[in-house]
Amino acid sequence: MTNRRNKDSLAKSRIRIAELAAMTVCLLFTGGYGYKYIVSPLISPQARGTQNTITYDAVKDYAYEGDIVDKDGAVIMSSYDQYHTAYAYEPECYSFSYLLGYYTVANGRENTYGLRGSLADWLLFYLDDHNKGATVTLTVDKGLQDYAYTNLLAGQEGSITVIDNKTGAIRCLTSRSTISYNVNDLDSFLSSEVEGAQFRRGTYENDPPGSTFKILTAAAAIEKDEEENLPDDFFTFTDTGSYTPEGSSWTITNWNDAVFGTIDLDTAFRNSVNCYFADLGIRIGQDRLLKTAQAFRIGKDIEIPFLCTLHSKTHLGDEQPVTIAQTAFGQGNTEITPVHLALIAQAVANDGVMLQPYVVSSVNSGNMPLYRAFPHKLGRCISHTVDVRLKELMHHAAENYGLSEDYYGMVYAKSGTAECANDRVHTYIVGFTEDASFCVSMNNGHASADLYGITQELVAYINRIYGR
Amino acid sequence: MLFRKPDSTETMPSAAETVDHSDRYVVTSILLEILYAGILFLKGADLALTYVYALIPMLLITAVFGTYLYNRDADMKLFGAITKLTASGIALQILADAVYHPQTTFSLLKYGISFVFLFFFLVFYRLLKKLLNHPFMIWMSLAASAAVYIVLAIWGIDPNGYGTHAWVRIAGYTVQLTDLTKIAAVLFYASLFSSRHEHTDSGILKISSLFFFINMAGSIWIKELGSFFVLYFMHLSILLIFMDHNKTKRIYIISIVAASVLAVAMAFVLYKWMLPGYNAGTLNSLQLMIWPYVKKIYTRFSITANINMDPYGAGYQLLQAKKALWMSGLFGNTVHFNALPVAESDMAFVAFVSNFGFLLGFYVFLQFLRIFLSGSELSRSLLKYERQDSIVVYGITVILFLQAMFVILGSCNVIPFAGLPIPFLSRGNTFQSIVFAFSGLLLQLSMHKNPIVEEGGDVHDEPAE
Numbered sequence: 001m002t003n004r005r006n007k008d009s010l011a012k013s014r015i016r017i018a019e020l021a022a023m024t025v026c027l028l029f030t031g032g033y034g035y036k037y038i039v040s041p042l043i044s045p046q047a048r049g050t051q052n053t054i055t056y057d058a059v060k061d062y063a064y065e066g067d068i069v070d071k072d073g074a075v076i077m078s079s080y081d082q083y084h085t086a087y088a089y090e091p092e093c094y095s096f097s098y099l100l101g102y103y104t105v106a107n108g109r110e111n112t113y114g115l116r117g118s119l120a121d122w123l124l125f126y127l128d129d130h131n132k133g134a135t136v137t138l139t140v141d142k143g144l145q146d147y148a149y150t151n152l153l154a155g156q157e158g159s160i161t162v163i164d165n166k167t168g169a170i171r172c173l174t175s176r177s178t179i180s181y182n183v184n185d186l187d188s189f190l191s192s193e194v195e196g197a198q199f200r201r202g203t204y205e206n207d208p209p210g211s212t213f214k215i216l217t218a219a220a221a222i223e224k225d226e227e228e229n230l231p232d233d234f235f236t237f238t239d240t241g242s243y244t245p246e247g248s249s250w251t252i253t254n255w256n257d258a259v260f261g262t263i264d265l266d267t268a269f270r271n272s273v274n275c276y277f278a279d280l281g282i283r284i285g286q287d288r289l290l291k292t293a294q295a296f297r298i299g300k301d302i303e304i305p306f307l308c309t310l311h312s313k314t315h316l317g318d319e320q321p322v323t324i325a326q327t328a329f330g331q332g333n334t335e336i337t338p339v340h341l342a343l344i345a346q347a348v349a350n351d352g353v354m355l356q357p358y359v360v361s362s363v364n365s366g367n368m369p370l371y372r373a374f375p376h377k378l379g380r381c382i383s384h385t386v387d388v389r390l391k392e393l394m395h396h397a398a399e400n401y402g403l404s405e406d407y408y409g410m411v412y413a414k415s416g417t418a419e420c421a422n423d424r425v426h427t428y429i430v431g432f433t434e435d436a437s438f439c440v441s442m443n444n445g446h447a448s449a450d451l452y453g454i455t456q457e458l459v460a461y462i463n464r465i466y467g468r
Numbered sequence: 469m470l471f472r473k474p475d476s477t478e479t480m481p482s483a484a485e486t487v488d489h490s491d492r493y494v495v496t497s498i499l500l501e502i503l504y505a506g507i508l509f510l511k512g513a514d515l516a517l518t519y520v521y522a523l524i525p526m527l528l529i530t531a532v533f534g535t536y537l538y539n540r541d542a543d544m545k546l547f548g549a550i551t552k553l554t555a556s557g558i559a560l561q562i563l564a565d566a567v568y569h570p571q572t573t574f575s576l577l578k579y580g581i582s583f584v585f586l587f588f589f590l591v592f593y594r595l596l597k598k599l600l601n602h603p604f605m606i607w608m609s610l611a612a613s614a615a616v617y618i619v620l621a622i623w624g625i626d627p628n629g630y631g632t633h634a635w636v637r638i639a640g641y642t643v644q645l646t647d648l649t650k651i652a653a654v655l656f657y658a659s660l661f662s663s664r665h666e667h668t669d670s671g672i673l674k675i676s677s678l679f680f681f682i683n684m685a686g687s688i689w690i691k692e693l694g695s696f697f698v699l700y701f702m703h704l705s706i707l708l709i710f711m712d713h714n715k716t717k718r719i720y721i722i723s724i725v726a727a728s729v730l731a732v733a734m735a736f737v738l739y740k741w742m743l744p745g746y747n748a749g750t751l752n753s754l755q756l757m758i759w760p761y762v763k764k765i766y767t768r769f770s771i772t773a774n775i776n777m778d779p780y781g782a783g784y785q786l787l788q789a790k791k792a793l794w795m796s797g798l799f800g801n802t803v804h805f806n807a808l809p810v811a812e813s814d815m816a817f818v819a820f821v822s823n824f825g826f827l828l829g830f831y832v833f834l835q836f837l838r839i840f841l842s843g844s845e846l847s848r849s850l851l852k853y854e855r856q857d858s859i860v861v862y863g864i865t866v867i868l869f870l871q872a873m874f875v876i877l878g879s880c881n882v883i884p885f886a887g888l889p890i891p892f893l894s895r896g897n898t899f900q901s902i903v904f905a906f907s908g909l910l911l912q913l914s915m916h917k918n919p920i921v922e923e924g925g926d927v928h929d930e931p932a933e
Contacts, residue, residue, distance in 0.1 A: 007710075007712060008851045008852065008855070010712075010713055011709050011710050011848075011851055011858075012848045012851060014708060014709040015709055015844045015847055015848050015862070016844075016848075018705065018709065018844060019840070019841055019844045019845075022837060022840045022841070022844075022869065023837065023841070025873065025877075026833065026834060026836075026837040029833070029876075029877065029880075029882065030830045030833060030834065033793070033826070033880065034826065034830065037793055037794060037796065037797075037826060038797070038798060038826055050794070051794050051795075054790075054791050054794045054795065055791075055794065055795050055803060055805075058791055058795065058803070058805055058807070059803045059804075059805070062804075063803060125795075125802055125803050126802040126803075127802060127803050127804050131804060368510075
């Protein structure tokens with residue numbers, strides 16, 4: 001019996017070894033395959049490229065790219081009839097090209113750009129019963145985008161951005177670079193050898209903000225006044241047409257060498273007096289100016305879901321009066337994108353609260369919702385009282401640009417002219433109506449006054465689509 | 469009285485006592501069965517409706533038998549694994565008809581037949597159990613295996629065109645007879661190691677080798693090596709576990725493994741040597757006879773090493789499986805990828821992952837491990853009281869687990885692929901019936917894992933000598 005007991009005991013221990021072996025095999029399989037097929041595509045672009053190459057090759061003969069429609073459901077891009085890849089008619093093939101981008105795979109590598117690149121998982125790889133990809137609804141107004149591209153940019157290099165004041169939804173983000181990128185023809189995008197031709201103006205172009213930065217300088221000054229109850233003459237400045245910051249030999253002049261004499265903040269803002277703001281910046285101080293810039297998220301990344309991340313920077317920090325002065329009137333080393341400038345206007349329009357911009361409203365496959373965007377606050381930039389005073393300044397400036405209250409309603413704006421590298425002049429007008437904020441940006445301008453007409457047309461169109 | 473076990477009217481369990489919550493395995497099985505209805509509904513209302521016809525009896529069986537087994541101290545983890553795998557198989561097979569359009573269609577009736585077969589098998593085993601202690605059962609099992617191969621050699625058909633003759637047609641139904649050799653194998657080893665008939669080590673090795681070679685020769689004869697692989701590992705593992713540990717056994721097992729490796733190596737050498745002759749059409753009759761086997765072995769191993777070797781030929785099935793796995797994601801592919809050959813059978817696991825995703829795929833995969841662990845634990849506990857039952861349980865467990873592993877790992881190109889059905893997941897009435905019968909027997913024996921002990925005794929005590 002003892003022999004038998006020993007045999008059984010040995011058998012039991014061997015069964016346990018078999019159990020361990022089975023567990024090892026199962027864990028190795030689940031771990032290995034879980035890593036290979038689930039985890040690695042999430043963490044490795046190479047694995048994701050492999051996954052999507054395999055998927056793309058497998059489905060390309062029967063899958064139809066999903067539709068991209070505007071906020072009202074108007075088709076921007078669709079796979080018509082026998083075409084498996086989506087197609088956009090004119091003018092959308094140009095006006096939306098930098099927004100939509102492309103998606104291709106070759107040799108195990110993904111090539112992506114714009115919304116079609118980042119939404120490929122839904123547009124191409126989430127098929128409905130008819131083998132068509134999911135429908136992506138944008139926040140954009142197709143008519144406004146087409147109008148902005150065709151009539152306002154009108155062949156010029158630049159961008160026009162319109163953002164809803166209360167939601168952060170992008171109503172228009174049209175760009176034109178040095179090439180005419182047709183979204184149906186990838187060669188029109190890739191064949192150019194001009195540097196920066198492929199950058200989407202509006203989101204990737206970091207230039208100095210020019211005088212649009214005076215919005216922030218003014219905000220910082222008003223805030224200082226509120227907190228410190230400054231004397232009445234704090235905002236008074238006698239302009240002689242030039243200003244040399246202490247310890248510097250660099251002289252700041254006004255646009256067209258204009259001289260304004262003794263002026264207050266409202267006059268200086270309306271006339272964009274560089275010397276006034278250079279001096280104001282120094283009197284405000286670097287810390288407050290920097291704090292205000294950071295409150296408006298300059299130096300911080302802002303994500304536009306599925307599209308890109310906006311980058312910006314400021315070089316305030318060396319305590320040098322010349323740096324503060326330059327920054328305060330919008331030159332120096334501050335760099336910002338036009339969409340970010342539109343967001344600054346949006347924050348002022350929205351009682352000082354900046355919202356996250358978004359361009360994808362929803363994604364649906366048939367009746368099944370796959371994604372839905374909701375407004376999201378980025379943070380408060382300025383207090384309500386500062387906001388009220390800023391609005392007054394910007395409204396007066398807007399009237400100066402021909403945006404009369406009688407004709408256009410309440411419009412608030414600030415122009416800017418930035419001197420960039422290679423003697424290029426970047427002109428802007430940022431502002432907002434009761435409904436939407438905007439930034440008109442031209443890369444190779446002469447003076448921001450050239451944008452008045454375009455801005456007036458844009459504001460008129462915005463008012464129309466909002467029923468005003 | 470669903471799920472009522474603790475005799476709470478008499479005593480409340482003290483803090484030290486463990487409350488049995490194993491009824492949760494019934495609940496989780498029911499939830500999974502309902503979850504599949506939801507998933508299928510998202511894929512198509514008609515699919516969900518077809519599933520609902522199966523769901524109603526499935527819920528009933530899970531609840532009623534779950535309650536029965538729970539109240540009789542059966543292994544509820546095992547029950548949970550079996551019911552979950554069955555539900556997964558049914559959901560997959562319903563979906564397979566819509567997605568892959570296989571030659572056959574899902575039949576709930578066949579599940580009913582399998583269920584009836586299960587009861588017959590349990591009665592059959594109860595009657596046969598005492599006979600297993602007699603030496604003639606060894607030879608009966610051996611003869612039964614041989615008879616299966618002889619019948620297949622004479623009347624075997626190849627209804628699917630796989631190149632094997634493992635089926636016979638009986639009254640209009642095709643039956644895969646090779647599956648019966650698995651029952652014969654379980655009975656053979658149980659009888660061989662029966663507690664009331666001690667064989668010498670040499671005797672065990674000789675008799676089991678005879679059984680082993682009959683199966684090997686029969687499998688080669690009918691060109692069905694897949695089932696033999698399962699028996700091969702079952703043979704080795706049962707000898708390794710239940711036979712005395714001695715030098716003879718060690719040499720025997722090492723010899724078998726070495727011979728297997730050598731056979732594969734030989735197949736590679738022969739393939740290279742015979743290929744020019746085959747292409748030139750100059751092979752002699754003996755070479756022509758062994759050529760299909762040599763080629764099959766060479767191809768299976770080569771494709772595992774390099775899946776792109778023959779992408780439109782022998783490697784096509786595995787290449788499509790690989791694509792399907794890449795597209796599966798956590799919740800299944802979203803691109804209607806349906807170019808997966810034999811999705812309802814050999815590729816059932818890949819098809820399952822492709823449609824339900826890796827999350828459920830791994831869950832289902834781990835249920836096979838659960839069966840193995842429960843079966844092994846049961847085998848260990850039965851060893852104390854009934855060696856014969858212990859071997860039956862272990863044999864069944866090994867067959868279910870190994871067959872699942874061979875096909876799953878093979879279809880995922882981890883090991884050379886063997887075209888076999890996956891227990892619970894694959895279509896195939898004969899194998900499904902045997903899987904149900906084996907599962908039922910495991911559950912029935914799990915109710916007796918802790919026999920009633922005399923008052924004052926301890927369940928862990930050794931039985932009286």
